[in-house]
Amino acid sequence: MIQEKNGTWVSWNENLIYDYKNLYRIENEQELQDVVSKADKIRFFGTKQSSADIAAGIETLIDITTYNKIISYNDSEHTVTVQSGLILGDLLEAIEAKGWCIPCLPDINTITIGGALATGTHGTSGKLLCEYMTSCTIVLADGSLKTITEGEEMMDAIRVSLGALGIMSTVTFKCEPIYTLHVKEFPENDSEWLPKINDRLKKHDFLRILWMPHTDHGYVITGDKIDPDTEIKEDLGPAYLKHRRTASKILYKYSHVYPWITAIANKIIHKAFFSSTKEHKGSLYQATVTKSRGSVIELAEWTIGLNKFPQVFEELKTEINKWSNKSFIHIPMDVRFIQKDNSWLSYAYKEDMVTMGCVSRNAATADSYEAFKSIEKIFLKYGGKPHWGKRFAAKNNQLTKIYAKWEDFKVLRQKMDPTDKFLNPYLTKLFNA
Template structure:
């Protein structure tokens, strides 16, 4: 175990900074237990890619990235057990090497598994990543180790916990046999793709829609399971498509000064990068997951019940297209679909859900990005829920209205962490708890 004293923690986007007293780099479960036991206040972090202020702000911090081993496989049960600091990309590569897959993957592979699970990370056309946990070890506030299985009632609180019930240590995932997807991509007008969502969810194994605000267009991506030996006519589109991020960076460079530029930029980006069709095949990981995030950006994401998504979408579209509107939204807005589950703080608790992401390509000016305010106001109005790892303003008063198990979770949190060891200033306010003098600034 390594320890650095009296430094400054800086987030990936460099928009969140905190002083700390001690920063620990650990590689064993015993070291993690020791640090937790001996700390008054502590938070755990990985690659710092959360847009929410969730990972730091306490006197003691733990860098979890070296706690990253694959511990075991169970060939009969098709499970893999890993340490919580492993990067998602490394986990999936190990799973695929066994001829397995985890059926629902996020769109980015550089996050640590512990952080991904704690914040309800998800992909599309499946469940939250945390729903594939069959067993985990969690380190409680007193440093003791508790094993939880999918047969325990507590698992539904632990699957998505924001790291406030304890520290996820080792995790066992249930996998499935690997499969190949035949992916087709192409543009459609809003009038076509919006009413076809339910039909496509039944027809296809994979569905994702990249909405292009201010253009009345969406970019639809479908995937169907096929025999891996099936020949398809691969078409990856024009070679210049790989330059979309660079073009976006240039076109949005001054959009924080002149927001209306965004509407023009979106139309240009649609014509250049979203107007062609593509066709290819691969595993879920190979065909659909971004292997890197080329530049810093800020994200908000909101979820809403599948049944009322068209209503919410039309209201959002109408709002941002008003002449009086200041919310010019960078592209794309990522529309994904999550199956219902029983996890207390899941976005899909007891209902099939649609998620809609909102991105600011200018991370440094995200605090004045009007789109984050507009999408939050509209989704909250309809009972929507924010992604825990992304930007939102809602706190205890609003969250208690949209999360059925919110108060139960708060009671459990106080029971497992009576001294608020795992709360930082942001989480203290989120849960409406009393502040302590051990929070760092």
């Protein structure tokens, strides 16, 4: 184990910066237990890619990324057990090599397993990543180890728990046989894609809509499972499409000073980068997950019940199209779908949900990005839930109204961490602890 003293912790997009006194880079479970048992207060972090202030902010920290091995496979049960600091992309490549997959993936492969689980990281048209976890060991506040297995009620509490109940140490995932997805991408007017959501969810194995605010268009991505040998007309669109993120960065450069520039930039980006069609095939991981991003961004994301989405969407669209308001939103707003589950702090607790992302491509000026406030106001009005790892302002008073199990979670948290060892200032406010 390496210990560093008196350094500075900086989140990936440099929006969160804290000094720390002790930072431990642990490599095994015993080290994790020892550090936790000796600390009065402690937080732990993965690749620091959360926008929410949930990973640091206190004097003693654990860097979990050095605890990153695949421990074992169970070939007959299709399970894999890993240390929680493993990078998601490393896990996915390893299981693909065995002919397995996790059938619902986020659009990022550089996050850690522990970070992804803690914040309820989800994919597109399926479940949260944590729903594929069949068992885990967690390090409790006193440093002892607890194993939790599918079927126990505690599993529903721990799956999405913001690292507030304990630190995930090892995690076992149930995998499925790998499959090939035939992906088609095409632009569509809002009046077309919005009413087709339910039909498309039934028809396709994968559905994602990149909505382009201020253009009246979405970019629809569908995926259908096919035999890997099926011939398709591969078309990846013009070569210049790969410059989309760089072009966006330039076009939005002064949008924090003149927010209305965004509306013009969006029209240009829509025409240049989202008006062609594409067709390709590959595994879910290879065909749909972004492998590298040229620049940092700041993110918010809200979820709403599938049946309420059209109304929320229309209200949001009307609001942001008013030239009197400053909530111009950068492209795209990522619309995805999550199936209901039983996890207490899941966005999809007992209800099928739609998630809608909101991005600022100027991470450094995110505080003045009015869109984050507008989207929060509208989604909260309809009982929407924020992504735990992304930017939002709601706290205990609002969260207790929208999470059926919020108070139960708080009681459990208090029982499992009576001295609030795992709370930083942000989480203290969040839970009103």
